[in-house]
Amino acid sequence: MIQTDFHLVFERRESEFAVFSTYDFDPIYFEHRFLRSSALSNARRILIFMDSGCYAQLALSNIQAKHLNERYLLVPVRPPRGVFHPKFGMLINSDGAEIICGSNNITQAGSTHNIELFSVIGVDAIDKDKSILQGRPVSNGLSFFQACLQYTKGSSGKMAKDWLKDIQNWFSWIDYEERSDVPQTISLVHSIQSPIWNWLIEQTRGRAPSRLLILSPFYDSDLRMLSVAIKAWPKCRFEIAAQQRRSNLPARLIKSFKSNIRLFEIENENRRLHAKLLAAFLGKQAFCLAGSANFTTAALLGGNVEACLGIRTKEEDIEALFEKGMELKAIDPEDFESGEEDEPKIRDNESKLLHLISALIDEKGHLLIHFEVRGLHFDQLTVELYRRGDPKPFRSISMPSDQNEFFLVSLDKQTQSELMDALQCYILGLKKGRIERRAPCWVIQEARLTYVPSAGKSSKNDKERDIKETGRGLISYIEDLASREGENAVITFLNNLTIQFRDECSGGISIGTRLRIKDPSLPDTKPNWFTPRNKANLEKAIFDFVDRHHSNNLKRHANRGNINGLDNFLDVFITTNKLMFLYYQRMILPQCFVVDKICTSINIFTVGYESSEEEWGGYIKNIVKNLEGNKSLIRKTFQEEYVFEHLYIALLMAQIVRSEQDQKIPPPNLLGMMAGRIEEALKMVGLAPTLARFREILREYSIIDDEEHSRWLRYFKQEPFIS
Secondary structure, eight states, X not given: OOOOOGGGGGGSOOOSEEEEEESSBOHHHIIIIITTSXXXXXXXXXXXXEEHHHHHHHHHXXXXXXSBTTTBEEEEEXXXXXXXXXXXXXXXXXXXXXXXXXXXXXXXXXXXXXXXXXXXXXXXXXXXXXXXXXSOHHHHHHHHHHHHGGGOOHHHHHHHHHHHHHHHHHOXXXXXXXXXXXXXXXXXXXXXXXXXXXXXHHHHTTOOOSEEEEEOSOBOTTOHHXXXXXXXXXXXXXXXXXXXXXXXXXXXXXXXXXXXXXXXXXXXXXXXXXXXXXXXXXXXXXXXXXXXOOXXXXXXXXXXXXXXXXXXXXXXXXXXXXXXXXXXXXXXXXXXXXXXXXXXXXXXXXXXXXXXXXXXXXXXXXXXXXXXXXXXXXXEEEXXXXXXXXXXXXXXXXXXXXXXXXXXXXXXXXXXXXXXXXXXXXXXXXXXXXXXXXXXXXXXXXXXXXXXXXXXXXHHHHHHHXXXXXXXXXXXXHHHHHHHHOHHHHXXXXXXXXXXXXXXXXXXXXXXXXXXXXXXXXXXXXXXXOOOSOHHHHXXXXXXXXXXXXXXXXXXXXXXXXXXXXXXXHHHHHHHHHHHHHHHHTTOSOHHHHHHHHHHHHHHHTTEEEOSSOEEEOHXXXXXXXXXXXXXXXXXXXXXXXXXXXXXXXXXXXXXXXXXXXXXXXOTTTTHHHHHHHHHHHHXXXXXXXXXXXXXXXXXXXXXXXXXXXXXXXXXXXXXXXX
């Protein structure tokens, strides 16, 4: 048991299918932090179950989720009693899986700020003896999620059911998981079939634990669950660990119990305690429930849907938890100051008259609305579709007033072409001039939800994988994508694309350079251009893509100054600059921004930049600083990677855009400051480009035709480019 960063769990292995359950959900944080992780960035499908009350509240919040029900499927779950409260997940691929069970929701607070307790179990598909859970761990997890489906409605539940069935078809190893005769040390315990508390009673098998450790942020207002525990084990010592001013523990009631009860305070003013743990000690052994369940009757005796890991471990393993910010301090119950936050309760946002259950756009462009009209005949029913951030609907569709439960309509081609990012749907009922407008839901976009197509499309998969790893082939790919699916598909692809950051700094200097002549972002021939209908949205997508990679990749490499990352740096440097240059030529991007951003990339590459607002080191400058004693290695590597040739080609692009004279050679002194930055870097390394090397590498810059190729070569014949 160690203290760690929850995000690191998502950097351990790539997954092809990810499925989670959570009470609350923060889509903005999920999209910015988790969708870009190693585990999820290439996942074919991502499925998230959440509490229906929280879903409805989230839908009303006007939060600007970008990929909800478009890159991942969000399924609201409504148990008949209580709330949907488990925090359980599985990351699955062909090699195995990782099972995650804990106390934290998929929110920023749950992932960063709170004190949470979670467990990560590895399941090896090849070496089954490495799996820890008894029986069939992934199958048990799938069974839990399948049991959750009984509390779902509409298209999201139906699609989730189909997806869960697909998992066993995709991953045949799940049918051959670990033998059931392996001794049980960890098991999945959930409340759908029986109360979670029963597991702890069964493990002790009629023996009274010497003590029961209770760690929970929430308790019954009358400590009813404590009464249940005392009745089961009257001679047990009960130890309650809570946090002042955060936990809702009614501490003053403790003295009313005629039992051995001790209260401990967890002293940590900076972080909110949200961890949940029950540990019953028998000798040197501990039987633990660790997961989502608070110490309440709703969580442990029924009502809520909860999930925990039942763990058999050693006493010292539990004691080790309470170190480094989790130390326990004995406190008198009279001195304990309770918090005001209560345990999660049912949030009922449904109308008694009109309820929108789900909205789906299937792969054929049909819009299916699932809804309920309750006890009232409306004069008119209307469906409204909203794109992300739009204050008004972009489509309103009338339904027959006598319609109930389902409505199906084919969307016209124009409407389908305007679909992008997350969409919200409202249903309106008009009765005698009064409008009943119900809480929206996010539209399920079936055609987009399976991120990487499977059978028969391996070539497309390989292209997408290569683009994500290196950026190579990006321009030809999006041109083909535009011709097949339209500009909105290009915008969505760019918004989702993050070229991997690679910086192999842990093993010292071990350059495995390759001769870089082939341009990493271009096809073998100049692409056939498409004409966008929505120039502004495409412009924004390109600049967001460039800014994201400047910040997350180029500046990161520059500040580290690790020469092992040079190959990756060049991939991103060339890809982003070529993308901007080409789309400027198509009159999609404005001159000033393209010049500014190419110059920014040159600054990052060479000697850096410093102003009152921002400061970052130059990549070449920091490489020279870090490898001061081995200049020959720098020169050799830079020559092999054509570093300064690529820098001067980027400068030429910026000069061409700046001069706006495509048919002429721009003057060499245009953007002289940028030329000076490159010359300064040249002197640091002790290299100079040659005309022969320009001719060699320019031949592979196939975005330019023969006439442009000749003009660019004439430009490089000018001083100071020839040595």
